[in-house]
Amino acid sequence: MSLNRLAFTATVHCLSGCATGEMLGMVIGTALAWSNVQTIVLAVILAFLFGYAFTMVPLVRAGLAFGAVLKLALAADTVSVPIMEIVDNAIMLIIPGAMDAGLDSFLFWGSPRSRS
Known part of the structure; x- marks a missing residue:
């Protein structure tokens, strides 16, 4: 896989992961009747977790070492x-x-929360 394609795939996965975590957090917080602040905090935490996870999948599948993948995901997704x-x-x-x-x-x- 070319470097450009790999970068594009990781970016799409990051966005998908962020959106998935955001929506899941909003659904959970709303279903549990949490405050706006609690719901947003949960959504942000899940956005990070899912964003990192979804970013790492194509990189690991491409054969990169887990340590290198983790560093790349943290560097890219933390921004x-x-x-x-x-x-x-x-x-x-x-x-x-x-x-x-x-x-x-x-x-x-x-x-927008349903389309993060």
Whole structure:
């Protein structure tokens, strides 16, 4: 696999992982009726965990050593995930009612949090 393709694949996986973690955190926090702060904290933690994990998969499959993969994922995602999370959560706070929307609401699923 070419280096450019590998980088593209890792980036797509990072974005997918971040979005997956973000959505899972929002769904869990909303379902448990947690406060906005608790829900956001959970979503951010899960975004990091899933982002790192999803980034590492194609690199490990490409045959890179786990230690090198971990260093690459930490270096790349520690910058990109916070930027995505800051933008996503800022938009969520700007959209009236988005943070208070229930799981059965279009606003919950149609707002940026469902597309991180």
